[in-house]
Amino acid sequence: MPRRGENIYKRKDGRWEGRTLKQTGKYQYFYSKSYKGVKEKMKNYKESQGNTREKKSGETRGGAVLFEDWLVDVSIRVKPSTYESYYRCMNKYVIPFFEKEKNQKITTGSVSRFVKEMYENEELADSSKKKNLTIFKIAVKEILKGSADCFAIMDLIKYPKPDDKEVEVFSMKEQRQIEQAAFHYTDKRALGILLCFYTGIRLGELCALKWGDIDMETGTLSICRTVSRIRHFEEEEHKTALFVGAPKSRKSMRKIPLPQFLLSMPVLAVFKNRNQENYIFTGTDAPFDPRCFQKLYKRLLKEARVKDRKFHAIRHTFATRALELGVDIKTISELLGHSSVSITLNVYAHSLMEQKKAAIEKFNDMYQLNADVSGAFIKNDYEIMEDSYAG
Known part of the structure; x- marks a missing residue:
């Protein structure tokens, strides 16, 4: 059975249909009478595309090309809505950055410069910067998987601190x-x-x-x-x-x-x-x-x-x-x-603080109630304490 994000569906006519994204930004479609048949065709297509790219003589595979290839590969593994976010991030920020210098590779230096450029982008909110850097980190991790520099480069991708602002609510x-x-x-x-x-x-x-x-x-x-x-x-x-x-x-x-x-x-x-x-x-x-x-x-x-x-x-x-x-x-x-519960805690931290204040106020109410009932005794206790400190 198809897995979530595979882009393989059963048609109304009983056939199975699959699709994967080409480098042109268009989809390549595959059809078969079975789910297994479509999956096999898609696998063969991916392998042939990879072999074609590797056979290009004398080509140095810079970062821009690697990120373009990653976009093609990931298109059949994620939901269309997720892929749209990946596509936008790669084509608006990542690929243009790595195209600035011809055949610029994915190194500690280039990654550090990209992270710095993202941090300094005044047009983006911190939440958008974090989202783009998250996608960038996912791509870098998959592209460099198994390489000696993978972990060192991954450590360079730090997220900005979240905006310290309260969520909007209606009274x-x-x-x-x-x-x-x-x-x-x-x-x-x-x-x-x-x-x-x-x-x-x-x-x-x-x-x-x-x-x-x-x-x-x-x-x-x-x-x-x-x-x-x-x-x-x-x-x-x-x-x-x-x-x-x-x-x-x-x-x-x-x-x-x-x-x-x-x-x-x-x-x-x-x-x-x-x-x-x-x-x-x-x-x-x-x-x-x-x-x-x-x-x-x-x-x-x-x-x-x-x-x-x-x-x-x-x-x-x-x-x-x-x-x-x-x-x-x-x-x-x-x-x-x-x-996860941690997401809820982070989003509603301010509201939770208000609840904590309200809870502590109940202790204040309890103290006032006790003071009203046994005010003289409490007063005498305090006077004894003050006398002991004075002495």
């Missing part, structure tokens, strides 16, 4: 205003905003929901896919297409209990009459475009007279409300679908 008042606006909005798809406020799901996960993902008997919502708009490599340079695939990580495949008020909404009461394979927000077998939902969200904020924030602020708001209600961090991490 309780703003959340109520948005919820009221969603209930009365003419486009009933706006109710999807409520789903995000009370489950913390991502925008792509919301747009990829099907009616069959809602289990009314158990009162749960299954998250098993996401939709994103990515570059369409078979078409012109700037064309994009919707891609439905697996969620961000294995932990993102999850079941989320739904609040009773959501389960009681009329729109869900009649869901059993819907085609379970249809997407909730389109009513068809095609998903809703996240870009269109973004526009709907922006209009809703104006309607609610709430300051504009990124859609992801809803997810942050869900996590913050959960912390305020005393939900433990492990449960919040599982509900959000984070790959």
Whole structure:
């Protein structure tokens, strides 16, 4: 069976189809009656391409060529959305850097200079620098695997410290205003905003929901896919297409209990009459475009007279409300679908500090209560202590 990221699919006509990216940026397609047949054809193609490149007489394989080859090799191993990130990073930053000097190789010197250039790029946020350096490190590790310099070069790729800024969240008042606006909005798809406020799901996960993902008997919502708009490599340079695939990580495949008020909404009461394979927000077998939902969200904020924030602020708001209600961090991490609890701790460090302060305040309340009940005794104890120090 096909593995995640292989780019091998079974067609409606029963045949298997595979694809791999050529150096031109276009896909090479392969067809067979079996999964094994397609995989074998793709393997042979990769080997032939590698042999062709190695046979080029007198060619010194500089860093730019090696990164181009890596892009071709990795294209059949990762999701299209992941590959788009790799492609953008390599072609916008890495390959142009290594093309500056003819046949510049991957050495401690060239890697150090690239990392320095990335750090000094004032147009990029620290989070973007970290993302690009992460991709760069993945590529360097795979290209230099087994070489004597691999570990020394890898140690040079350090990530910038994360931006020390709080996540954006809606206040309780703003959340109520948005919820009221969603209930009365003419486009009933706006109710999807409520789903995000009370489950913390991502925008792509919301747009990829099907009616069959809602289990009314158990009162749960299954998250098993996401939709994103990515570059369409078979078409012109700037064309994009919707891609439905697996969620961000294995932990993102999850079941989320739904609040009773959501389960009681009329729109869900009649869901059993819907085609379970249809997407909730389109009513068809095609998903809703996240870009269109973004526009709907922006209009809703104006309607609610709430300051504009990124859609992801809803997810942050869900996590913050959960912390305020005393939900433990492990449960919040599982509900959000984070790959590890440490991610949740890092993202919501400020909110956690507020919770710690609130917890310590309870000790202050306890002290005040004790002081009210036995104030004279406490006062006398302090006077005795002061006298002993004075003496």
